[in-house]
Amino acid sequence: MRKVALITGITGQDGSYLAEFLIKKKYQVHGIVRRVALEDRSHRLWRIKHILKKIHIHAASLESYASLVKIIQKIKPTEIYHLAAQSYVDYSFRDEFSTLNTNINGTHYLLSAVKDFSPKTKFYFAGSSEMFGKVQQVPQNEKTPFYPRSAYGISKVTGHDLTRNYREAYNLFCCTGILFNHESPRRGFEFVTRKISHGVAKIKLGIEKKLMLGNLDAKRDWGHARDYVEAMWKMLQKKRPDDFVVSTGKQHSVREFAKLAFAVAGLDYKKHVFVDKNLFRPAEVNTLLGNYSKARRILKWKPRISFKHLVKDMVESDIKSIIKSGY
Numbered sequence: 001m002r003k004v005a006l007i008t009g010i011t012g013q014d015g016s017y018l019a020e021f022l023i024k025k026k027y028q029v030h031g032i033v034r035r036v037a038l039e040d041r042s043h044r045l046w047r048i049k050h051i052l053k054k055i056h057i058h059a060a061s062l063e064s065y066a067s068l069v070k071i072i073q074k075i076k077p078t079e080i081y082h083l084a085a086q087s088y089v090d091y092s093f094r095d096e097f098s099t100l101n102t103n104i105n106g107t108h109y110l111l112s113a114v115k116d117f118s119p120k121t122k123f124y125f126a127g128s129s130e131m132f133g134k135v136q137q138v139p140q141n142e143k144t145p146f147y148p149r150s151a152y153g154i155s156k157v158t159g160h161d162l163t164r165n166y167r168e169a170y171n172l173f174c175c176t177g178i179l180f181n182h183e184s185p186r187r188g189f190e191f192v193t194r195k196i197s198h199g200v201a202k203i204k205l206g207i208e209k210k211l212m213l214g215n216l217d218a219k220r221d222w223g224h225a226r227d228y229v230e231a232m233w234k235m236l237q238k239k240r241p242d243d244f245v246v247s248t249g250k251q252h253s254v255r256e257f258a259k260l261a262f263a264v265a266g267l268d269y270k271k272h273v274f275v276d277k278n279l280f281r282p283a284e285v286n287t288l289l290g291n292y293s294k295a296r297r298i299l300k301w302k303p304r305i306s307f308k309h310l311v312k313d314m315v316e317s318d319i320k321s322i323i324k325s326g327y
């Protein structure tokens, strides 16, 4: 029997790579999108436009339990990958309420719908290294206590607690992937890596001269999204549900990312990067470094794409696409 996957957040970075990955594995792939996305396909479906004919799209809202139940009853998914979220940490300081509502209630509605209407469905929840926030241990693993520093981080801790509780209380197959930052040429423009790669491309092509950034000293464990979606899938193929840290075990500062990205284009970051204090966060997560040894041991997963390759991939892709647009 062909496996059926339902992806929330299929229009996002991870959703698009995961859909491609599952199509290759011969899954029947379904995705939930917001109704507005169907009205504005060219802008909102850009990451999945090349696979639209191979997937099934359903308009539904994370805010509506009834709309989620209808889809789950209709397609009876073998696996659900719950990736949809207000995912931008900085925005969560400006709108805590919608971040908490979307991220917590959306996860709760889906888990409850699975429990009542499709209890055999395996469920993946997109947890985050932001749950560690002000880190209590270095490096962070599945046993490290959480200390979130934003409404976004708090929403992911709650989503993780809900996921574990549905596993323990109702015996559902539910996993949380505690994923550290992962990037790609499909990353949203608001995140620092894409802001840098796109900024470098515009400077290289003479469209702009400078790039304003916030805290250059923040350190992250950056991997490639293409590698990380494979870990999501591997979690749902195990006999027992569990939670896993997914990371590279290597750390770089925002400054190091910028230095390398400018160097890829033959430029010196010091001549173009300027710090804007307004871009600092009210509560910063200064440092994140993951220990993925449990994923390596149990899932046989490891990151393949290096930091250098990631940065090069992003910068070259942005230069190419700006040239193609005829700027």
Ligand code: NAP
Residues within 6 Å of the ligand: 008, 009, 010, 011, 012, 013, 014, 015, 033, 034, 037, 044, 061, 062, 063, 082, 083, 084, 085, 086, 087, 088, 102, 126, 127, 128, 129, 178, 179, 180, 181, 182, 183, 188
């Ligand atoms: P992304 O590119 O920002 O995509 C987010 C997705 O969620 C989009 O498809 C978006 O739809 C959808 N969405 C947002 N608000 C929604 C709402 N109210 N109702 C329905 N859909 C909504 O994020 P990503 O980088 O792919 O990340 C995927 C998941 O992993 C997220 O849950 C994120 O929090 C988590 N995560 C990401 C990272 C990372 O480094 N990328 C690390 C750890 C965890 P629209 O296209 O309509 O906006």
Ligand code: F7E
Residues within 6 Å of the ligand: 087, 088, 089, 090, 127, 128, 129, 130, 179, 180, 181, 182, 190, 191, 192, 193, 195, 212, 213, 214, 215, 216, 218, 219, 220, 254, 279, 280, 281, 284, 285
């Ligand atoms: O910030 C600093 C900023 O917005 C990274 C999401 O996918 O990963 C992501 O969250 C760092 C922070 O990602 C700018 O202060 C400096 O320290 O790229 P970011 P994030 O906040 O780490 C986690 C794991 C997720 O789960 C989230 O969904 O970079 N920084 N200057 C800046 N950040 C931004 N955005 N813009 C700047 O100009």
